[in-house]
Amino acid sequence: MKYYVSEIEFDFTDATDEQLSQEEKDTITQHNIGVWEAEDEDDLVEEVTTASGWCIKSINYEVQLK
Helix, strand or coil, rough: CEEEEEEECCCCCCCCCCCCCHHHHHHHHHHHCCEEECCCCCHHHHHHHHHHHHHHHHHEEEEEEE
């Protein structure tokens, strides 16, 4: 199934010694907006987390019918 991720908030405080700039945070966030393929909603969260390397605080998405 395909999902369109329209908004996402990552937990950038998640155990990192390096501080990320706002520009880096924005780039990571924007890179993960778009269409994702996953088996279900839980798999979607896992796919985005694995690809980005960051835990998700919140995510908004829509199921793509086509």
